Amino acid sequence: MDENKNKKEMSTKDMLKKIILKSAIIMLVGVIAEVINIFTIKNAYFDGFASTLIVLGIVMFIKHFRIIKSERLLKKYTIARQDERNISISTKAGYITFYFATFVEAILSIVFQIREYYLVSNVLSLVCCGSLILYLILYFTFRHRD
Amino acid sequence: MENKLEELRKQKNLNQEELGDMLGVSRQTIISIEKGKYNPSIILAFKIAKVFNKNIEDIFIYNDED
Numbered sequence: 001m002d003e004n005k006n007k008k009e010m011s012t013k014d015m016l017k018k019i020i021l022k023s024a025i026i027m028l029v030g031v032i033a034e035v036i037n038i039f040t041i042k043n044a045y046f047d048g049f050a051s052t053l054i055v056l057g058i059v060m061f062i063k064h065f066r067i068i069k070s071e072r073l074l075k076k077y078t079i080a081r082q083d084e085r086n087i088s089i090s091t092k093a094g095y096i097t098f099y100f101a102t103f104v105e106a107i108l109s110i111v112f113q114i115r116e117y118y119l120v121s122n123v124l125s126l127v128c129c130g131s132l133i134l135y136l137i138l139y140f141t142f143r144h145r146d
Numbered sequence: 147m148e149n150k151l152e153e154l155r156k157q158k159n160l161n162q163e164e165l166g167d168m169l170g171v172s173r174q175t176i177i178s179i180e181k182g183k184y185n186p187s188i189i190l191a192f193k194i195a196k197v198f199n200k201n202i203e204d205i206f207i208y209n210d211e212d
Contacts, residue, residue: 075167079166079167079170079171079172080172082170083170083171083172083175084171084175084186084187084190085171085172085174085175085178085184086172086175
């Protein structure tokens with residue numbers, strides 16, 4: 001069992017290294033976007049988007065760097081990641097959110113259509129239908145495969 | 147599902163965190179299983195049985211109402 005645990009911790013370390021690299025890339029993209037915004041675009045929305053990327057990158061970097069440097073945190077993180085109850089809870093929360101979000105999108109699409117906000121209504125309809133189509137594709141794919 | 151996990155764990159002088167570490171699950175999962183609020187997967191049930199050197203049926207009690 002110890003050998004398996006070491007293998008799992010090693011693969012978690014590899015995964016954490018990839019996340020740290022991705023967070024550095026996200027930070028870099030945020031910085032580049034911010035520089036482009038300052039010198040050319042000069043748009044508040046783009047500024048917020050760039051700032052979000054920088055903050056997200058920093059938080060991800062610090063969090064995962066701390067985990068990889070501490071044996072205690074690495075062990076806790078490895079267990080939390082593979083814990084079947086956590087996976088079950090996350091899956092349950094995910095599908096309830098999906099059903100709720102799809103329902104809300106459908107209702108809002110109708111409301112906005114009535115209020116003559118046609119662009120918003122069309123976008124919401126597109127997102128709602130797209131989600132349902134993706135769900136059906138995935139459902140039949142997994143049913144066929146498993 | 148009823149089980150004897152808490153009783154067996156105490157016989158082996160293990161706390162919930164230690165048992166969780168041995169099984170590769172969190173302490174919260176052990177607590178939930180002991181309280182009967184969470185039913186483990188077949189793989190986890192086999193791992194638990196292996197730790198205590200017992201059969202699954204000796205640890206987890208299946209009732210028709212489950």
